[in-house]
Amino acid sequence: xxxxxxxxxxxxxxxxxxxxxxxxxxxxxxxxxxxxxxxxxxxxxxxxxxxxxxxxxxxxxxxxxxxxxxxxxxxxxxxxxxxxxxxxxxxxxxxxxxxxxxxxxxxxxxxxxxxxxxxxxxxxxxxxxxxxxxxxxxxxxxxxxxxxxxxxxxxxxxxxxxxxxxxxxxxxxxxxxxxxxxxxxxxxxxxxxxxxxxxxxxxxxxxxxxxxxxxxxxxxxxxxxxxxxxxxxxxxxxxxxxxxxxxxxxxxxxxxxxxxxxxxxxxxxxxxxxxxxxxxxxxxxxxxxxxxxxxxxxxxxxxxxxxxxxxxxxxxxxxxxxxxxxxxxxxxxxxxxxxxxxxxxxxxxxxxxxxxxxxxxxxxxxxxxxxxxxxxxxxxxxxxxxxxxxxxxxxxxxxxxxxxxxxxxxxxxxxxxxxxxxxxxxxxxxxxxxxxxxxxxxxxxxxxxxxxxxxxxxxxxxxxxxxxxxxxxxxxxxxxxxxxxxxxxxxxxxxxxxxxxxxxxxxxxxxxxxxxxxxxxxxxxxxxxxxxxxxxxxxxxxxxxxxxxxxxxxxxxxxxxxxxxxxxxxxxxxxxxxxxxxxxxxxxxxxxxxxxxxxxxxxxxxxxxxxxxxxxxxxx
Amino acid sequence: xxxxxxxxxxxxxxxxxxxxxxxxxxxxxxxxxxxxxxxxxxxxxxxxxxxxxxxxxxxxxxxxxxxxxxxxxxxxxxxxxxxxxxxxxxxxxxxxxxxxxxxxxxxxxxxxxxxxxxxxxxxxxxxxxxxxxxxxxxxxxxxxxxxxxxxxxxxxxxxxxxxxxxxxxxxxxxxxxxxxxxxxxxxxxxxxxxxxxx
Ligand code: SF4
Numbered sequence: 180x181x182x183x184x185x186x187x188x189x190x191x192x193x194x195x196x197x198x199x200x201x202x203x204x205x206x207x208x209x210x211x212x213x214x215x216x217x218x219x220x221x222x223x224x225x226x227x228x229x230x231x232x233x234x235x236x237x238x239x240x241x242x243x244x245x246x247x248x249x250x251x252x253x254x255x256x257x258x259x260x261x262x263x264x265x266x267x268x269x270x271x272x273x274x275x276x277x278x279x280x281x282x283x284x285x286x287x288x289x290x291x292x293x294x295x296x297x298x299x300x301x302x303x304x305x306x307x308x309x310x311x312x313x314x315x316x317x318x319x320x321x322x323x324x325x326x327x328x329x330x331x332x333x334x335x336x337x338x339x340x341x342x343x344x345x346x347x348x349x350x351x352x353x354x355x356x357x358x359x360x361x362x363x364x365x366x367x368x369x370x371x372x373x374x375x376x377x378x379x380x381x382x383x384x385x386x387x388x389x390x391x392x393x394x395x396x397x398x399x400x401x402x403x404x405x406x407x408x409x410x411x412x413x414x415x416x417x418x419x420x421x422x423x424x425x426x427x428x429x430x431x432x433x434x435x436x437x438x439x440x441x442x443x444x445x446x447x448x449x450x451x452x453x454x455x456x457x458x459x460x461x462x463x464x465x466x467x468x469x470x471x472x473x474x475x476x477x478x479x480x481x482x483x484x485x486x487x488x489x490x491x492x493x494x495x496x497x498x499x500x501x502x503x504x505x506x507x508x509x510x511x512x513x514x515x516x517x518x519x520x521x522x523x524x525x526x527x528x529x530x531x532x533x534x535x536x537x538x539x540x541x542x543x544x545x546x547x548x549x550x551x552x553x554x555x556x557x558x559x560x561x562x563x564x565x566x567x568x569x570x571x572x573x574x575x576x577x578x579x580x581x582x583x584x585x586x587x588x589x590x591x592x593x594x595x596x597x598x599x600x601x602x603x604x605x606x607x608x609x610x611x612x613x614x615x616x617x618x619x620x621x622x623x624x625x626x627x628x629x630x631x632x633x634x635x636x637x638x639x640x641x642x643x644x645x646x647x648x649x650x651x652x653x654x655x656x657x658x659x660x661x662x663x664x665x666x667x668x669x670x671x672x673x674x675x676x677x678x679x680x681x682x683x684x685x686x687x688x689x690x691x692x693x694x695x696x697x698x699x700x701x702x703x704x705x706x707x708x709x710x711x712x713x714x715x716x717x718x719x720x721x722x723x724x725x726x727x728x729x730x731x732x733x734x735x736x737x738x739x740x741x742x743x744x745x746x747x748x749x750x751x752x753x754x755x756x757x758x759x760x761x762x763x764x765x766x767x768x769x770x771x772x773x774x775x776x777x778x779x780x781x782x783x784x785x786x787x788x789x790x791x792x793x794x795x796x797x798x799x
Numbered sequence: 800x801x802x803x804x805x806x807x808x809x810x811x812x813x814x815x816x817x818x819x820x821x822x823x824x825x826x827x828x829x830x831x832x833x834x835x836x837x838x839x840x841x842x843x844x845x846x847x848x849x850x851x852x853x854x855x856x857x858x859x860x861x862x863x864x865x866x867x868x869x870x871x872x873x874x875x876x877x878x879x880x881x882x883x884x885x886x887x888x889x890x891x892x893x894x895x896x897x898x899x900x901x902x903x904x905x906x907x908x909x910x911x912x913x914x915x916x917x918x919x920x921x922x923x924x925x926x927x928x929x930x931x932x933x934x935x936x937x938x939x940x941x942x943x944x945x946x947x948x949x950x951x952x953x954x955x956x957x958x959x960x961x962x963x964x965x966x967x968x969x970x971x972x973x974x975x976x977x978x979x980x981x982x983x984x985x986x987x988x989x990x991x992x993x994x995x996x997x
Contacts, residue, residue: 193824193834300839324859325835357837357861358824431859438857516864533887535866536924542916544881545909547811547901549847586845591906755905761846765905 181230188365196325196354197222199361200292203332204262205230207288208367211254212238213247215630216659217266218301219355220294224264225660232674235371240656240663243601243630244269248276248291255289255345256382258373260336264292267308268600272631274311280345281315282392283382284399287373288336289345291317296352297477297512303581303600305511307478308349312455316396318403319347319455320412323430325359331412331452333364338406338453342399347455351477353428353512404456412452413461421446421526422469424462424482426454429475432518439519440528457485463493473525474501477513500525548589553762554778556653556725557584559699561594562757562782564620564649567709573618576611580604580632582624583658583727584651591759594622601627605635608646618713620647625682626656626664633685639718640690647712647719652682653727661730671734686720693719700725702785728778740779740794743772747791754783754792803856804960805863809882810849810874811899815947818975819872820851822951825970826962827855837861846902848878855961870959871925872950874933875899876917889926893953893994894918895946897934929953929994936989942979945986952990964991 182192183202194202200223204212212231214224224240231238237254241247244265251261265273270293277291293311296302312319320335322328332348339346384392407413417437423446425433430450437446449465451457466472466489474483483501490499502509506521516532523530551558561584568575579585579595580603588595597607604621605628611619623632628650639646656662663669669677686694693715697705705723712719731737748770755763755770760783762776772783774795784792806823810816820836827834836853852863865884870891873879879894886892896918900911922928933949940949948971955964968984975983 191828193821193828324861352839353837353861356839357835359835359861360828360833428861431861434859514862514864515858515860516867519864533866533889535887536883538883538924541880541883541920542912543909544877545901545904545911547846547848547878547903549812549845550902552845583845590908759902759906761902763902763905764900770905 181226181233183226184230184234184366185363186366188363190363192361192363193358194325194361195222195358196328196350196356198226199325199329200332200348200350201226201230202361202363203329204290206329206364206366207333207336208260208369209262209336210235210237210259210369210371211251211261212236213241213250213261213263215241215244215247215265215269216656216662217269217294218659219296219352220264220266220292221659222355223292225662235369237371242665244273245276248273248280251289252276252280252285252345255285255287256283257375258287259370260288262290262292265294266302267293267295267306268302268304269293270308270311272601277311277315279384281317282384282389282396284344285339286343288339290332290335290339290348291345292348292350294350294352294355295478298352300352303598305478307481309455309481310479312347316400317345317347318342318453319349321349321427321452321454322354323427323450323452325354325357326361327452328354329361341406342403344396344399351427351512400456404459407453407456407458408461410453410458413450413458414452415447415449415465417443417447419445419447420470422449422465422472423447423475423522424449424451424465424472424486425475426451426482427477429477429513429518432513432515433475433522435515436519436522440523440530442522442526442528446526451482454482457482459489462486462489466490466493466495466497469497471498471525473506473522474499475507475513475518476501479509549586550589550759550761551583551586552729553760553776554728554780555583556699556723556728556780557587557651558592558758558760559702559725559780559782560649560651560697560723561587561592563697563699563702563705563709564594567706567713568620570706571710571713573713575618575620576615578604578607578611578619578621580623580627582627584622584624587622591756602631602635605632605648606638608648609639609642609644612644612646619645620649620713622649622651625650625652625654625666628682629665629680633689636686636691637689643717645716647721649721649723650682652722652724653730655727655730657727657730661727661733671736683722686722691718691720693717694722696722696724698725699723700780700782702782728780732778741772741774741777742779742781742784742792743774743795744770745791745793747789749789749791751788754787757786758783803854803858805867805869806853806855806872806960807863807868807882807885808851808853808872808874809878811878812846812849814874815944816849816851816874819947819951820853822967822970822974823853823960823962825974826966829969830962830966832961833857835859835861850882870954870957872954874946874950876914877912880912880917880920883921883924886925888924891927891929891957891959892921892925893929893950893957894921895933895950896930897932929957929997931990931993931997933990936993937986940982940986940989942982942986945979945983948983948986949990952987953994956991956994
C-alpha cells in the first residue's frame, strides 16, 4: 500500500512537503486530481498518480495547466472534490480559467496548488503568485511548515465549499522540498460521483450573467475576509510593543530569530496563513498596539503595501518597513541568518553573526553544471544539427524551449539562443524569421509540443514563416521526473485504457509540407535528412525519435552496451570536445569511457576519426 | 541556538546523499528528536550538485544560512571545499577524499584542485577536519555505492549529532534495501572506525 494511504490517525511520519500536501488532499477525500508536472510541485502529483492506481481517486496528467484546471473545475462543479497543481508559471497558462472560474465558482471543494520558486532553483522566473489571489479575488492559503501544508490542504477544501469558489494554496520551494514530521489525520472516503445541475444563469458567464457573478465574487471576498479575521491560520505570538508581520516559510526564520535574539517579550509576531483577503481589522488592531512593524515576506511587497494602506486608513503613522536597501530584498529567497540580522537591526538589538572564515584564497573551482545524461539523445541531435548547419554554411538562430534539452545551452553544444516559456520555441521563430535573414531552427520536446507547441506551429504554417522546428521526441516528460504525456505508450507503465497521439500525424495534419524523421543515433543518415529539412523554404519539421536514456535504463527499454577507447586513439579528443558526454573522463592525459555511465549510444564512435571507440566485448 | 545542530551534506547527483539524509531523519524520528530538512535536487540526475540541510533540535527553519553549519559532510572533496561558505571557524568538516572531477575539467574549462591543498584549506579555515577515502572503504564493504553509509559512520563517530550509532543502524534497517543491508552496516562501521582512527 502507498504510505500516504496509511489509515492510522496519530501516526507520525517523516514526509516531504509535497507528500504532505498530497496526504492532506487524501484526508479531505479528494476525488479528482489533475496536473501538468513542474518543479517544485511535481512530487504532489507523482504521489497522487501512484495512489490513484490503488484507490478510488481519479488522477490525470493533463496536456497543460489550463486543461488541467478546466477538468478539475468541471468535476468540482459536478459536486466532487477536486485539486489541480502546478508550478508558479503554470498558473500563467491556467490564468484564463482561474479568472472566470472565480466568477462561476464551484459546488464541491476545489483547491489550486501553485508552487512558487524564489531563487529560481528550477524555473525561468521568480514571479510571486500571491498576486493571483488579488487578481482573481480568491482566497490564498500559505503554509509555513510541512505539517501545516497537510492541514491547510485539507482545510482548503472546506473553505472552498464554504465560499463556493476555488481556493489557492500557495507554496514555495522551501515548503515543497522540505521534509518534516507529520502527524496523520483520518482519511475521509472520497465522494467519486456527483451530479451536474444545469443553471446557465449562474454558470454561463455571458455579459449579463457575468455582471451578476462579479457582485457575488465581491460578496464572497468580504465573507472570506471575515473568515480570515478569526482564522486559526492567522496567529499572533509573543508580547511587547514591536511587531513583525510575516507569511510562509519566513515565519520559521522569524520565530527562530525572535528566540535567538531573546525578543519574545518585546516583539509580537503576526503570521498570516490565510493571507488573502487580508484580515483588515486584525491587522489594524495589531498596528495600533505596535510602535514599529517589520514585514518579512519573500518576493514582492504584497503584504507591506496592504499594511501601509491599512495604517493610512487607521490614521496610524508608526514606522512600517520591509523591502528596503538596508532590510529585505525583492530578489531570491530568504534564510534564517539574514532574517535574524534584519530583525536585530530593525529592533536595535546587538547581534554578532558567527565568525566566517576568509575564503579569498580558495582557488577558482571547476564548475559542475548539470549536463545532459550519458547517452542522451538530445546530445546526438544537437551534434547532427551543428554538422548539417556547418555543411550548408547557414547563419542560424536557435530558439529553444523548456525541458532537459535546455541544457544544450552549455558549451560545447551551445544550442540555445532564446527562451521565454513553455511552447515559445514554436512561436518565437516567426518573429526571428521576419525580422532577420537568418535561418531559424528551434527545439521543442514531445511533452512541451503537446503542452503549447501546437498553436505556434499552426501559426507558422498559416503565416508561412520560414522556420525549422525540431521536435525532440524522447517518449516521456523527462526533466520533471519521467511523467507520461499524450504521446507516451502507457503500457510502459503497465497502464491500460489510454489514448496515444502520434506527433508525426499531428504535424502532417497541420499542413506542414516538409517533415523528416530521424533516429539520432544514426549519425550520417540523420545529417543528410536534417540538411534536406533545413534547405526547405517555409515551415519544416524534424522529428528526432529516441527514448530518454535515463528512462530507457530505468524501465529496461533498451539493452546497455558500453564502449571503450582502444589503443587506436590518437588523442585528438574530438569525442570529448564535441560531445562533452559525462561518460568520458581523462586519466593520465588520455580519454577514457566510464563503463558504468556509458549506455552505448555509439555517437562518439561515429565521430572518432581513428575508429578507436569500440564496444566492450562481453567476457566469455 | 544551543539546542540545535545544523548539518549540511553536499554531494554530486547519484552519490546517494538523499538516502543518507533520509536515514538520519528516520533515526531522529525514532529517537524523538525534532528534525527538519530541505533539499535542492532539481537536476540531481543530470550530474549537478545536491545539497541537503538538516536541522536537529528546537529551531523551526528548514534551511541553514551561510556560516551556520555545525557540521559539513562532503561526498566529493572539491564540492566540500565549494561549500565552505556554509561553515564558520568552529564547524566540523567530514569529507570523502576520492575526487569525481566534473566534465568541465575534461573539456578544459577548469582545473581540479590538488587534494592535499583542499585538505589544508579546509583544516585552516574550520574547526576540525575528518578526511577519509570513503570510496575505498565502500569498496571494501563489498558495495561501491555504500559511500554514503561510510560517511554516515564517520559523521556519527564525530559525535556532533545527537544520534547514536545504534539509532542510525536501526534507521538503516527500515530505510535501506534488504539486499544491501549487510554491506551498508559494514560500510557504516568502516567509516566509524576510520574516523575514530583520525
Ligand atoms: S533525463 Fe533523459 S532527456 Fe533528460 S538529460 Fe537525461 S537522458 Fe536526456
